[in-house]
Amino acid sequence: MKVAIASGKGGTGKTTIAVNLAWCLADTNRKVQYIDCDVEEPNGHFFLSPYFFEKIPACVMVPVIDQGKCTSCGECSGKCQFNAIVRLPGNTLMFPELCHGCGLCLHVCPTKAISEAEREIGRVETGTGWGGIQFAHGILNVGEPMPNPLIRQVKQQGLEEYIQVIDAPPGTSCPFVETISDADLVILVTEPTPFGLHDLKISVSVAQARGKSVCVVINRENGVFQPLDTFLEEQQLKVLARLPEDRRVAEVYSGGGLLLESLPEYHQYFSAIADEVFRKSAEIGYLSAGVQSCKKL
Amino acid sequence: MKIAVTTSGDFLAAPLDSRFGRAARFLIYDTETKTFQMIDNAQNLNAPQGAGIQAAQTVANVGSNAVITGHCGPKAFRVLQAAGIKIYNCNATTVEEALQQLEDGKLQVASDADVEGHW
Numbered sequence: 089m090k091v092a093i094a095s096g097k098g099g100t101g102k103t104t105i106a107v108n109l110a111w112c113l114a115d116t117n118r119k120v121q122y123i124d125c126d127v128e129e130p131n132g133h134f135f136l137s138p139y140f141f142e143k144i145p146a147c148v149m150v151p152v153i154d155q156g157k158c159t160s161c162g163e164c165s166g167k168c169q170f171n172a173i174v175r176l177p178g179n180t181l182m183f184p185e186l187c188h189g190c191g192l193c194l195h196v197c198p199t200k201a202i203s204e205a206e207r208e209i210g211r212v213e214t215g216t217g218w219g220g221i222q223f224a225h226g227i228l229n230v231g232e233p234m235p236n237p238l239i240r241q242v243k244q245q246g247l248e249e250y251i252q253v254i255d256a257p258p259g260t261s262c263p264f265v266e267t268i269s270d271a272d273l274v275i276l277v278t279e280p281t282p283f284g285l286h287d288l289k290i291s292v293s294v295a296q297a298r299g300k301s302v303c304v305v306i307n308r309e310n311g312v313f314q315p316l317d318t319f320l321e322e323q324q325l326k327v328l329a330r331l332p333e334d335r336r337v338a339e340v341y342s343g344g345g346l347l348l349e350s351l352p353e354y355h356q357y358f359s360a361i362a363d364e365v366f367r368k369s370a371e372i373g374y375l376s377a378g379v380q381s382c383k384k385l
Numbered sequence: 386m387k388i389a390v391t392t393s394g395d396f397l398a399a400p401l402d403s404r405f406g407r408a409a410r411f412l413i414y415d416t417e418t419k420t421f422q423m424i425d426n427a428q429n430l431n432a433p434q435g436a437g438i439q440a441a442q443t444v445a446n447v448g449s450n451a452v453i454t455g456h457c458g459p460k461a462f463r464v465l466q467a468a469g470i471k472i473y474n475c476n477a478t479t480v481e482e483a484l485q486q487l488e489d490g491k492l493q494v495a496s497d498a499d500v501e502g503h504w
Contacts (some may be wrong), residue, residue, distance in 0.1 A: 105471065
C-alpha cells in the first residue's frame with residue numbers, strides 16, 4: 089500500500105503530514121515504511137531519526153562513445169530526446185549530466201560504437217527510525233540536474249508488506265510524476281492561499297491524468313478561503329483534515345519534533361487521514377484496520 | 386567565412402539577441418559573398434534542457450566559423466569549441482552593428498563561457 093504525500097507549492101506541510109501520518113500508522117501496530125523521495129532536499133530523517141544501516145551509491149548508465157568506431161552519422165544525437173549527444177563532423181560529444189540513461193543511443197547506433205558506463209548521481213540510505221518505522225531516502229549529489237533516476241531507486245527500497253508513506257518533492261513536474269507513478273493514494277497538502285490553490289489545481293490535474301485517487305489535506309487554515317472550498321466542491325475532492333494555523337506547530341517542527349508527541353490534540357487530524365489510508369487499502373485488497381501485518385492478499 | 390549572429394529578427398538591422406541557446410534565429414552572414422541566410426531556432430525556445438547544445442550543433446552543421454552573441458553558457462561553449470567555432474560576446478544593439486564591430490577588430494575571441502548554464 090503506497091500513500092504519496094504531495095503538494096504543488098512548497099512549504100505547505102508535506103513533511104509535517106507525512107512524518108506524523110507514518111507515526112500515527114505505526115502507533116496502530118502496522119508495519120510502516122517512510123520513503124522520502126524529495127531527493128533534492130530530504131528532511132524526513134530530522135523527525136524520524138533513523139539509524140541508517142545501509143548506504144547504496146545510486147548510479148545511472150550513460151553512453152560512452154568509441155570515437156574510433158563512430159562515423160558521425162548523427163543517428164544517436166538525432167534520436168536523443170534529452171539533447172545529451174551532439175554530432176559534429178568527426179566528433180560526437182556526450183553530455184552525461186543531461187542523459188536519462190534510456191539506452192536508445194546504444195540501440196540505434198549502426199556501428200555499435202556506443203557502450204554504457206555507470207555514473208554516480210547520489211545515494212540511497214535505508215534504516216529504522218522512531219517507532220520501528222522503516223526508513224529510506226535518497227540524497228542527490230549537488231549540481232545534478234535530474235532527480236528522477238534516484239527517485240526510482242529510492243522507491244525500489246519499498247517493502248511490499250508495509251504501508252509506504254511516500255514524501256514527494258514539491259512541484260508538479262517530472263519528479264512529482266515519478267514519485268506518484270505507482271501510488272495507490274495521493275494526498276495533496278495545500279494551504280488556503282491563492283498560491284496554494286493555484287498549485288493545488290495543477291497537482292490535481294496531473295494526479296488525475298495519471299489515474300490516481302486524490303484526497304486533500306488543508307494545512308494552516310485560518311478563517312474561510314472561499315475560492316479553495318469552491319474548487320474542492322466543484323472537483324468533488326475529499327478533504328481528510330483541516331489543520332489550523334497554529335504557531336506551536338511551527339515551533340515543534342523547527343525543533344525536529346513530532347506533532348503527535350508534543351501536541352496530542354492533533355491526533356484527531358491524523359487518525360482521520362489514517363482512516364482514509366485504511367479505507368483505500370481495504371479497497372485495493374491489502375488487509376485493513378485491526379490487522380497487524382498489512383500483507384497483500 | 387560564415388558568421389552566425391543571434392537575433393530576434395530576420396534582417397541585418399534586426400536586434401541582436403543576447404541569448405544563444407534560446408535565441409529566436411541565427412543570421413548566418415557570409416563575409417565573402419556579403420549575403421546572409423536565416424536559420425530558425427524555434428524548436429529550442431521551448432526545449433526543457435540542452436537548448437545551448439542543440440543551438441551549437443545547428444550553427445556547426447551550417448558550416449559557421451564564428452558566433453556572435455550576447456552570452457554563451459558552458460555546454461554550448463564546449464560544443465562550439467569542439468567544432469572549432471570562435472565565440473565573440475558582444476553587446477551591440479543590432480546584427481549589422483555586431484558584424485561591423487567584428488570587422489573593425491573590436492571583439493575578442495571568448496576563452497571561456499561567460500555565464501552559467503540557464504542564466
